[in-house]
Amino acid sequence: MSRLDQIFVLTGHWLAGWAPAALRPLASAVLAIACIMAVFATCFALTTLAERKLLGRMQNRFGPNRVGPCGLFQPVADGVKMLIKEDIVPFSADKTLHFLAPIVLTVPIWLAFAVLPFGRNMTAIDLDGGILFFFAIGSASELAVFMAGWSSQNKYSVVGAMRAIAQMISYEVPLVLSTVPVLMLAGSLSLNDIVAAQGTYAFGWLARWNVFTPWGLAGLFLFLIAATAESNRSPFDLPEGESEIIAGYLTEYSGFKYALFFLGEYVGLFAGAGLGVTLFLGGWHAPVKGLEWAPSWLWFGVKFAALIFLFIWARATLPRLRLDQLLNFAWRFMVPLSLVNLLVAAAWYWTGAWPFGGAAPIRWVLCAGLFIFPYHWLGRALRGPLPPPRKYSYAE
Amino acid sequence: MNGAGIIKGMIETARNLAGSYHDKERLTTVQYPEETLPPVENARTIPFLVYDGGDAAAGLRCTACTICEKECPPQCIYIVKDMAKKPDYLGKMQLHPKVFDIDIAVCMSCGICVEVCPFDAIKMDQVFELSTDDRFGGLLWGIKQLAKPNEYFQKLHRTEASEIDARREQDRRKTQAAAAAKAAVPAPAANLPPPANKGAAA
Amino acid sequence: MMASHSLTAAEEAAGGQQLLEVSMGPQHPSTHGVFRMDVTLDGETVVRLKPVFGYLHRNHEKIAEKCSYLGSIPYTDRLDYICSLTNNWAYALTVEKLAGLAAPERAEYIRVILAELTRLINHSCLAGFLLQDMGAAGTPLMYAFREREKILDLFESLTGARMMCDYMRFGGCRCDLPPGWIEQARSVAAHYPAFLDEFEALLTDNEIVRARTEGVGVLGAQLAVNAGITGPMLRASGVNYDIRKVDKYGVYGRFDFRVPLGERGDTFDRYMIRILEMRESLKILQQALRDIPEGPIMDPKARLRNLRPKPGEAYARIEGPKGELGFYVISDGGSNPYRYRIRPPSLINLTILEDLCLGQTIADAVVILGSVDIVLGEVDR
Numbered sequence: 001m002s003r004l005d006q007i008f009v010l011t012g013h014w015l016a017g018w019a020p021a022a023l024r025p026l027a028s029a030v031l032a033i034a035c036i037m038a039v040f041a042t043c044f045a046l047t048t049l050a051e052r053k054l055l056g057r058m059q060n061r062f063g064p065n066r067v068g069p070c071g072l073f074q075p076v077a078d079g080v081k082m083l084i085k086e087d088i089v090p091f092s093a094d095k096t097l098h099f100l101a102p103i104v105l106t107v108p109i110w111l112a113f114a115v116l117p118f119g120r121n122m123t124a125i126d127l128d129g130g131i132l133f134f135f136a137i138g139s140a141s142e143l144a145v146f147m148a149g150w151s152s153q154n155k156y157s158v159v160g161a162m163r164a165i166a167q168m169i170s171y172e173v174p175l176v177l178s179t180v181p182v183l184m185l186a187g188s189l190s191l192n193d194i195v196a197a198q199g200t201y202a203f204g205w206l207a208r209w210n211v212f213t214p215w216g217l218a219g220l221f222l223f224l225i226a227a228t229a230e231s232n233r234s235p236f237d238l239p240e241g242e243s244e245i246i247a248g249y250l251t252e253y254s255g256f257k258y259a260l261f262f263l264g265e266y267v268g269l270f271a272g273a274g275l276g277v278t279l280f281l282g283g284w285h286a287p288v289k290g291l292e293w294a295p296s297w298l299w300f301g302v303k304f305a306a307l308i309f310l311f312i313w314a315r316a317t318l319p320r321l322r323l324d325q326l327l328n329f330a331w332r333f334m335v336p337l338s339l340v341n342l343l344v345a346a347a348w349y350w351t352g353a354w355p356f357g358g359a360a361p362i363r364w365v366l367c368a369g370l371f372i373f374p375y376h377w378l379g380r381a382l383r384g385p386l387p388p389p390r391k392y393s394y395a396e
Numbered sequence: 397m398n399g400a401g402i403i404k405g406m407i408e409t410a411r412n413l414a415g416s417y418h419d420k421e422r423l424t425t426v427q428y429p430e431e432t433l434p435p436v437e438n439a440r441t442i443p444f445l446v447y448d449g450g451d452a453a454a455g456l457r458c459t460a461c462t463i464c465e466k467e468c469p470p471q472c473i474y475i476v477k478d479m480a481k482k483p484d485y486l487g488k489m490q491l492h493p494k495v496f497d498i499d500i501a502v503c504m505s506c507g508i509c510v511e512v513c514p515f516d517a518i519k520m521d522q523v524f525e526l527s528t529d530d531r532f533g534g535l536l537w538g539i540k541q542l543a544k545p546n547e548y549f550q551k552l553h554r555t556e557a558s559e560i561d562a563r564r565e566q567d568r569r570k571t572q573a574a575a576a577a578k579a580a581v582p583a584p585a586a587n588l589p590p591p592a593n594k595g596a597a598a
Numbered sequence: 599m600m601a602s603h604s605l606t607a608a609e610e611a612a613g614g615q616q617l618l619e620v621s622m623g624p625q626h627p628s629t630h631g632v633f634r635m636d637v638t639l640d641g642e643t644v645v646r647l648k649p650v651f652g653y654l655h656r657n658h659e660k661i662a663e664k665c666s667y668l669g670s671i672p673y674t675d676r677l678d679y680i681c682s683l684t685n686n687w688a689y690a691l692t693v694e695k696l697a698g699l700a701a702p703e704r705a706e707y708i709r710v711i712l713a714e715l716t717r718l719i720n721h722s723c724l725a726g727f728l729l730q731d732m733g734a735a736g737t738p739l740m741y742a743f744r745e746r747e748k749i750l751d752l753f754e755s756l757t758g759a760r761m762m763c764d765y766m767r768f769g770g771c772r773c774d775l776p777p778g779w780i781e782q783a784r785s786v787a788a789h790y791p792a793f794l795d796e797f798e799a800l801l802t803d804n805e806i807v808r809a810r811t812e813g814v815g816v817l818g819a820q821l822a823v824n825a826g827i828t829g830p831m832l833r834a835s836g837v838n839y840d841i842r843k844v845d846k847y848g849v850y851g852r853f854d855f856r857v858p859l860g861e862r863g864d865t866f867d868r869y870m871i872r873i874l875e876m877r878e879s880l881k882i883l884q885q886a887l888r889d890i891p892e893g894p895i896m897d898p899k900a901r902l903r904n905l906r907p908k909p910g911e912a913y914a915r916i917e918g919p920k921g922e923l924g925f926y927v928i929s930d931g932g933s934n935p936y937r938y939r940i941r942p943p944s945l946i947n948l949t950i951l952e953d954l955c956l957g958q959t960i961a962d963a964v965v966i967l968g969s970v971d972i973v974l975g976e977v978d979r
Binding site: 058059060061313317318375376379 | 398399402405406408409410412413416417422423424425427
């Protein structure tokens, strides 16, 4: 365990050593919280900038590049802008709820970071039921969406809030179900145990990340789609559908409260991406044995950045789904597929006992087939009977 | 296969992302004002008045015929004639404008004033950085702001300016030759009766 | 929100009083300009839709009665401001009919080339904006605009302006093609199919685009013909009516091109027809750029100033990118028209918006409006 790998842990211990012995646990907790909030708030600023620049590059244009080198101070400029805006509260709004909604959104999301392992020995709180805590707390923030919509006393906001709630509740189910195979095969609810279970190496060099198994690949796919929907990002951003109902439940928010909603959404995205890395991508482990010398938190960061890039890429390419299509997709495609994924994971586990060599490709084919056929049939059922292919005739 | 179309779309976007780092075609932004596009010869924004020589007052080609004022669709030209005539490039006495105002906020850059001008006096300029914070007169331009030398016109619209210059030169030579020929004819004797067709010519 | 209108049949069926009246616009990111739709919703379903326009009314037809015939040409640029050259052509055709002028052959070829380039611009814009309304974060829009810039550069080097071109005159064109223009136009036309392929790869098979547009806003052929719909919207419903083939105005009779016809008349068909029309326009462009003759560009009988056509009336129409654009001009012998009337295709196509949107959700209403392809400058004049 190199010093670079443990640098945050050692620094934390040294700083907490300055506190009197009775307060040392409290001090180290406060340090952990401060560090997580600082890092992920900076990450939020950089992600907004990276999103605009990447979106720009995919659209054949520069992103922001005027404020600071490569536009690096753009988030600062945006932050200042948000802070100095007038905070307008509608006259007939419910003032208490209107004020509390952004807070109720952001606080639970920050709490969810407490259980994610960011590196070796770098979990803020090592709970035995870590993943249970994560999902419970994450769902608590959905209440804020409805508080925001209802308190604004605005037709558009209420419609937007109802859509948002419907979407978020529908996608909680596939989100949780897609992680169940991981829990089954790791045998524990604790995130540190799940990461540890992915720490061994197959063939002596390739890490045994969950994503390198059929059920892990399918699980990651389902998890990422559900995380996109939970975070109201394109293609599931109907609640904030600019083109239809202005900003939905965010319509009546301005200034810093809007910035808090924005922050809450992105931090929720980070929490989802962090969980995805932990459950499927091997947490802070290196992909191949030879690259273990790099610090564990760096590996976590690289995988995390890759997932964020994937989210940005999807946003740039895909148009929005309509509400009924969105809900159909969740209940008639994602939920059955998540259940099928459980079967696939079970099949993988049982065929793991096959002793003969050359079993691995057969296992893959079997499990992949167990997943792909339902995928195809469910997709067909979702789309409905395929209309005859369109013919375009030409007149001379 | 479900999802194949989405994958194709994402590959397309990724190709644009990768291409934007090395292919000019995939990153077409021209970062104004550090970079500007090359000027196009035919481009038009607002009109300007052409004068020959160094003195705007003496060399202004405009003869205040007010054809452009009549033809301007949004009626943004306002001309007041100065009744004291001045000689033009051919030596003929012409009126000239005392006041020639164009409200460039109203001008719609149609170029009709240029098309109908018989004297090649008004041409289209290409300036577009015209904003001003004086909202009462800042965009109402008079002769001082509108008059620009012929050299400027040649720089902007090289083809058209050369044609016009060649034609004016030809006209000047013809006039000079005609005047020289007329001067070479001997004057009639003082006590001959006046010619019969003098009344018709008068 | 007032509820003082008597309920329509659809509203009665939906239960009368529990309806939500939403006014979309006039300031709205997706209404293509200042346009308002008063939508009555039952849950998410549209039970009544009243389009309200007039926010961009600029008195064009009255101004034309005070301007000379020549002076109205720059105003026609600003009708359908994306397709200024086809507007100019329709007006020039009308006055040429009235005054008995005819454009020479080179001018006719130039007109066809510019009109087809304008069609490419308009359909690219439409495809981009339709996807933008569907929430695609502007990516297809930026690609479409990247190609449109090349065509706008062509327009600038010929006419002097990118959008408000003011180029056609009665009896021909304003100025001749500068040297090198034809080669530049040829290279633009040669690169366009690659862009169309990329665009189709991005969108046409995309499951989300298909799910949002298939079966949405179906327009039957009979209703389309009865309502006077023209242009790609009519052809997407399967009716074979393209004025370039019917009237053969200009020199369109000499070009070999096909008219794509749709089958089902839904939004996806309207989008696909425009993509196919772009490919046909490229064919026409290649032929015209190859065959353009030398010669004069103005009718010798034409005069710029003081055009006084004999008293009479004329109506001339062209197949504009949005539909049949027609001008009806009555002359009383003076230098200004007595009456000047425009047949705006966007307005006529908009009249059946309610029929298209009934029974659809409000998200679909936005997509359907996008597929009708309106420009408020033309709707309101």
